[in-house]
Structures are given as structure tokens and as C-alpha cells.
Amino acid sequence: MNDNILIMDHVSYKYSPDTAYEVKALDDVSLTIKKGEFIGIIGHTGSGKSTLVQHLNGLMRATEGHIYFNGQDIYDKDYDIRSLRTQVGMVFQYPEHQLFETTVFKDVQFGPKNQGLDEKEQIKRAYEALTLVKLPDEFYLASPFELSGGQKRRAAIAGVIAMKPSVLILDEPTAGLDPRGRDEILGLISDMHEKRGDTVILVSHSMEDVANYVDRIIVMDNGRPAYDGAPKDVFSHYKELEKMGLAAPQVTYVMNDLKAQGFDVDTSATTVEEAKEEILKMLGR
Amino acid sequence: MLREITLGQYYPANSVLHSLDPRVKLFGTLVYIITLFSFDNVPLFAMILIALIGVIKLSKVPFSFMVKGLRSIIMLLVIAGLFNMFLTPGITLVELGPLKITDVGLINAIKMTSRMVMLIIGTSVMTLTTTPNQLTAGLEKSLGFLSKFGAAINVDFHVHDIAMIMSIALRFIPVLIEETDKIMKAQMARGADFETGGLVKKATNMVPLLVPLFVSAFRRATDLAYAMEARCYNGGEGRTKMRPLTYTSLDQRAYICLFMYIILFYAVKAVL
Ligand SMILES: Nc1ncnc2c1ncn2[C@@H]1O[C@H](COP(=O)(O)OP(=O)(O)OP(=O)(O)O)[C@@H](O)[C@H]1O
Numbered sequence: 001m002n003d004n005i006l007i008m009d010h011v012s013y014k015y016s017p018d019t020a021y022e023v024k025a026l027d028d029v030s031l032t033i034k035k036g037e038f039i040g041i042i043g044h045t046g047s048g049k050s051t052l053v054q055h056l057n058g059l060m061r062a063t064e065g066h067i068y069f070n071g072q073d074i075y076d077k078d079y080d081i082r083s084l085r086t087q088v089g090m091v092f093q094y095p096e097h098q099l100f101e102t103t104v105f106k107d108v109q110f111g112p113k114n115q116g117l118d119e120k121e122q123i124k125r126a127y128e129a130l131t132l133v134k135l136p137d138e139f140y141l142a143s144p145f146e147l148s149g150g151q152k153r154r155a156a157i158a159g160v161i162a163m164k165p166s167v168l169i170l171d172e173p174t175a176g177l178d179p180r181g182r183d184e185i186l187g188l189i190s191d192m193h194e195k196r197g198d199t200v201i202l203v204s205h206s207m208e209d210v211a212n213y214v215d216r217i218i219v220m221d222n223g224r225p226a227y228d229g230a231p232k233d234v235f236s237h238y239k240e241l242e243k244m245g246l247a248a249p250q251v252t253y254v255m256n257d258l259k260a261q262g263f264d265v266d267t268s269a270t271t272v273e274e275a276k277e278e279i280l281k282m283l284g285r
Numbered sequence: 286m287l288r289e290i291t292l293g294q295y296y297p298a299n300s301v302l303h304s305l306d307p308r309v310k311l312f313g314t315l316v317y318i319i320t321l322f323s324f325d326n327v328p329l330f331a332m333i334l335i336a337l338i339g340v341i342k343l344s345k346v347p348f349s350f351m352v353k354g355l356r357s358i359i360m361l362l363v364i365a366g367l368f369n370m371f372l373t374p375g376i377t378l379v380e381l382g383p384l385k386i387t388d389v390g391l392i393n394a395i396k397m398t399s400r401m402v403m404l405i406i407g408t409s410v411m412t413l414t415t416t417p418n419q420l421t422a423g424l425e426k427s428l429g430f431l432s433k434f435g436a437a438i439n440v441d442f443h444v445h446d447i448a449m450i451m452s453i454a455l456r457f458i459p460v461l462i463e464e465t466d467k468i469m470k471a472q473m474a475r476g477a478d479f480e481t482g483g484l485v486k487k488a489t490n491m492v493p494l495l496v497p498l499f500v501s502a503f504r505r506a507t508d509l510a511y512a513m514e515a516r517c518y519n520g521g522e523g524r525t526k527m528r529p530l531t532y533t534s535l536d537q538r539a540y541i542c543l544f545m546y547i548i549l550f551y552a553v554k555a556v557l
């Protein structure tokens with residue numbers, strides 16, 4: 001019981017309720033998230049992924065239902081919602097738009113400063129975070145507006161991990177990056193997950209990204225979780241996923257085609273690496 | 286919270302008012318405002334009120350939407366009302382220590398507050414039933430005579446440019462509101478506090494919100510300028526409309542109603 005870090009209990013959310021603009025963005029969602037899990041959330045545009053994750057750190061308040069963090073109801077009157085926000089760190093879509101300080105270092109310090117840590121600790125945290133995101137140190141004292149897109153992204157991510165959250169949520173951290181920048185950011189996230197054992201929730205459009213890194217996938221469709229499980233279980237429903245406007249990773253299609261052609265392969269491979277091994281095994285090498 | 290700003294926000298519905306030509310609505314609003322500030326007795330006031338209620342009913346927009354615009358100025362209304370009530374000389378009705386309520390003051394206060402309230406509700410009816418694009422198109426066309434007049438006396442009134450600037454500004458209100466919301470959330474996720482503290486603290490706490498907001502507004506302005514340039518935009522000259530404004534029989538009937546209203550109003554005013 002104790003290792004359930006976050007629980008969503010029948011959560012619903014409506015934008016602009018009771019008006020002509022009403023949108024039901026979350027529809028009776030119940031989920032449990034365990035400590036140390038690396039979760040990927042996928043779903044087509046407008047399926048409610050961003051809305052879902054913003055509930056987890058109390059930035060949005062559910063119109064119905066309850067959310068528990070470490071067993072405590074975050075909607076309790078005396079619950080300290082600001083401290084929740086520093087424990088459940090959230091990196092938004094295009095996080096570089098939140099940079100504002102005169103130097104990168106000061107910007108990363110902003111979170112720890114708001115946590116009320118002393119100056120020394122703030123600097124230590126900022127330094128650690130910037131090292132972790134592998135931003136070269138010649139940029140520490142540069143203005144955040146002088147960095148390139150990818151560097152800004154790193155600085156912004158550092159700004160969140162400097163608070164040492166126990167759950168880290170990233171909403172499409174790779175949107176708008178080139179393939180190399182994307183792999184670097186994802187590698188970094190997965191490194192952090194391994195080193196620090198944090199719970200990580202990654203929202204993404206890309207099946208490949210998700211399949212390569214996470215150990216559990218939640219598929220959102222019209223404000224509800226449609227599938228929830230290990231990548232290979234979820235991608236075995238690739239036909240249904242297509243109906244939702246999604247697709248499985250390329251290798252899932254390759255393996256299924258091979259099988260259809262009469263080759264005796266296991267179709268559950270989700271990464272190129274697994275597929276390679278499976279094919280080599282089939283060829284008897 | 287930020288989404289509750291209704292001024293300049295369109296409410297989609299299928300009503301007579303929504304399908305009227307924007308020029309009719311602009312003219313109607315003008316007439317309404319003039320009569321609102323020239324009534325001087327109760328029957329005329331009742332007439333305006335009935336007209337307003339009728340138009341609200343016709344618009345099919347929930348009444349709660351129109352009152353939302355009032356919320357932001359409620360303090361102003363209360364203060365102005367109180368000043369009027371206590372500080373106007375006249376025959377004293379009630380005495381509260383050093384303060385006295387006079388008959389003229391009381392009447393002034395009621396008149397002023399109801400004028401302000403009805404002004405805001407009335408203009409909200411127009412903006413709620415007209416898209417910003419229609420509104421500026423209507424304005425541009427209605428003020429078209431200015432450019433002709435300007436050409437005659439060799440002055441450029443920039444009617445098209447002003448209409449263009451207005452429509453862009455209106456178009457960007459919701460975008461900037463959304464952006465503010467997003468940045469606010471992002472900073473709150475880093476522990477920023479926008480609610481508590483004194484005035485100075487609150488103001489300094491706004492820096493993490495305002496800096497990114499300005500940066501993004503400038504970025505958007507540049508992007509838009511390039512996009513317009515790339516599509517060969519070069520001002521109003523020779524520019525045609527995809528949907529030129531044309532009057533329908535509905536608009537004619539609306540104009541007739543408006544003129545009847547004006548005649549009736551001034552007839553009653555002259556008689557009483
Ligand atoms: N501020 C808002 N006001 C009204 N409706 C909104 C707002 N934000 C999102 N929505 C609606 O809520 C639904 C879910 O939106 P959400 O942003 O959670 O989707 P998403 O899965 O994150 O999409 P994307 O992949 O494009 O980021 C959509 O239908 C969207 O139109």
C-alpha cells in the first residue's frame with residue numbers, strides 16, 4: 001500500500017463548465033502510480049494528457065473526484081499545496097518560455113529559493129541540477145535568452161529538478177527538438193530515473209520515445225485511460241491504437257508483417273534492439 | 286480566473302442579433318449610449334431598460350455572461366456611488382454623523398450607477414454577439430467616409446491601419462490570456478507565489494510572470510509581421526474582402542426599429 005505515491009480516484013475535469021464552451025477533458029479517471037515507476041502517457045492531440053498531469057501537482061483542481069499524494073488527500077483544506085508542487089515537479093510543454101532571470105544560474109535557483117532553502121543550499125542545488133542536465137558551464141552566467149532552443153530546454157528542466165521533486169512529470173519534453181537533441185534529453189531523463197530512483201511520468205506523442213524508455217504506458221483517449229500496461233502489452237493492441245489516431249512503434253509493424261509472412265517470430269518486441277535479437281534468434285544465429 | 290474577462294469576448298449562439306450586420310449593431314450601440322446619457326425622467330429610463338432587456342432576450346446569451354464584465358469594476362461603482370450620495374449638496378434626507386445624504390445626491394447616485402451598469406451590459410451585448418473580425422470590418426466600413434473626406438483635404442486618417450491594428454489586438458487578447466495562464470502555472474510549479482504578501486511583494490512576485498510574457502508578446506509580434514510580409518500585405522489600398530459586408534432585409538428591419546426607438550425617445554423627452 002505504501003508504495004503508491006499518487007492515486008487518482010474517479011477524477012473528472014470540465015473546462016468552462018455550464019457554458020457553450022464546455023469541454024469534458026477528463027472523464028472519470030482512476031489511476032495508481034507506484035514509487036519509482038517510469039510511466040509514459042500517450043494519446044492523440046486533445047485527449048487530455050496535459051490536463052491529466054496538471055492535476056497531479058495540484059495546478060488544476062478536479063471538478064469531481066480525489067487525488068492522494070503519499071496517502072494524503074491533496075484537496076484537504078489544510079493540505080499544503082505549494083509544498084506538493086515542489087515534491088511533484090512539472091516540466092511544461094515548451095518549458096523554455098518560463099525562463100526570466102538575468103542569468104541561467106539564477107533562473108535555476110528560483111525553485112529552491114521558493115522552497116525557502118538558504119543561499120548556500122540553493123547554489124548547491126542549482127549547480128547539481130545544471131550538471132545533471134549536462135549544460136556546459138560556460139553558459140551558467142549567460143542570459144537564458146542567449147541560449148539555443150535545446151540549451152534553453154535543458155536549463156528549464158534543470159530549474160525543475162533543482163527542487164529535488166520525488167515525482168518528475170515532463171509534458172512533451174522533446175517537442176520541437178532535432179533527433180539528437182531528443183535522444184539526449186530522453187537519455188538524460190532515463191539516467192536520472194536510474195540514478196535517483198525518482199518516479200518519472202513522461203507525456204509524449206512519439207511511440208518510439210516511449211517504447212525505448214518507460215516500463216508502463218497509459219494510453220489516453222477522449223479523457224479516459226484506454227490502455228494501461230507494459231509497452232509490449234499495450235502495443236499488441238496496435239490495431240485499436242490506430243483507430244484512436246495513434247500508431248505502435250515501427251518495429252511492431254515489422255515483426256507483425258514478418259509473422260504474417262510465415263516467419264516464426266515473437267511480435268512483442270517494441271524496440272529496435274529487441275527486434276534485432278528476436279530476428280537473429282529466428283535465423284538461428 | 287483570467288478567463289472571466291468577457292469584454293471583447295464572443296459567445297457563439299444562433300440568434301437574430303448574431304446574424305445582424307455589425308454596422309447595424311455599432312449604430313445601435315451608439316444610439317443606445319446617447320439615449321442612456323440623455324434620459325432625465327423615469328419613463329425614459331424605463332424605456333431604455335425595456336429596450337435593453339428585449340435585446341438581451343433576443344441575443345440568447347446567458348445573462349450571467351454579461352454581468353461578468355461588471356465584476357471587475359464593482360468597487361469603482363460603489364465608491365463613485367457613495368461619493369455622489371454623500372457629497373452632493375441639496376435637501377438633507379438622512380444624517381449619519383458628519384455625513385448627510387441629500388435628495389439630489391441620492392438621485393445622482395442612482396442615476397450614475399444605473400448608467401454605468403447599463404453601459405457595460407449594453408456594450409457587452411454587442412461584443413458578445415459580434416466576432417472581433419466582424420466588429421473591425423464594420424468599423425472600417427462605417428468610418429470609410431473618413432478616408433474619402435481625408436483624401437479631399439489631403440489628410441490621411443489611416444482608417445484601414447487602425448482597423449487592422451484593432452483586429453489584431455482583439456485577436457491577441459485570448460492568446461495572451463492563455464499565455465499568461467500557462468506561464469503562471471509553470472512558475473507556480475516552481476513554487477512561485479502570486480497570491481499572498483503585501484503590495485510590494487506581490488509586485489516583485491510578478492516579475493517571473495511579466496518577463497516571459499513580454500518576451501513572448503514580442504516574439505509573436507515579430508512572427509506575425511513576417512507572416513504578413515510574406516503574404517504581401519501592404520496596407521488597405523486595393524485590398525478586397527473575402528466576405529464583403531452586405532445588408533439584408535433583417536438589417537433593414539433592425540434599422541427601422543432603431544429609428545422608431547429614436548423618434549419615440551425624443552418625442553417622449555420633448556413632451557415630458
Ligand atoms: N484552457 C482550455 N480551455 C478550454 N478547453 C481546453 C483548454 N485546454 C485544453 N482544453 C481542451 O481539453 C481537451 C484536453 O486538452 P489537453 O491539453 O489536456 O490535451 P493533450 O492531450 O495535452 O493534447 P496535446 O497533445 O495537443 O498537448 C481538449 O479537447 C482541449 O481542446
Ligand SMILES: [Mg+2]
Pocket residue numbers: 049050051093171
Ligand atoms: Mg498537451
